[in-house]
Amino acid sequence: MLPHPTLDKLQTLRLHGMLKALNEQLKTPDIDSLSFEERLGLLVDRELTERDDKRLSSRLRQARLKHNACxxxxxxxxxxxxxxxxxxxxxxxxxxxxxxxxxxxxxxxxxxxxxxxxxxxxxxx
Structure with a gap:
């Protein structure tokens, strides 16, 4: 069970990137130096990054490319x-x-x- 009710809600909403970022923020002692908007921005950025990474991984897996070339x-x-x-x-x-x-x-x-x-x-x- 998640100790923080907000973490549980993020899990229910499947906002896994925000969940990971909030967990990291809760463990960081000097996070209070950031404003609410900055902290929220970090959470949203992490969620967007997680979703983009997941989407790319899914596309590459479906493509079944022979070489990992770029x-x-x-x-x-x-x-x-x-x-x-x-x-x-x-x-x-x-x-x-x-x-x-x-x-x-x-x-x-x-x-x-x-x-x-x-x-x-x-x-x-």
């Missing part, structure tokens, strides 16, 4: 012929919103699947 890890210096401007344009996701398909071509072992996973990971975000 566009920030692309090395444009290697001689694979990647156009940075094109990758940045694709990362915006407008082609997805327009319902277009993307075909990635190239010889074996150059990272076509990895690039597709990186674009999919970006789309999940």
């Amino acid at each position: 566009l920030e890890d692309i090395d444009y210096r290697s001689p694979r012929g990647l156009d940075k401007a094109l990758i940045l344009q694709l990362s915006g996701g407008q082609w997805l919103r327009d319902g277009l398909n993307l075909i990635i071509g190239g010889p074996t072992g150059v990272g076509k699947t990895w690039l597709a996973c990186a674009l999919a990971h970006q789309a999940c975000r």
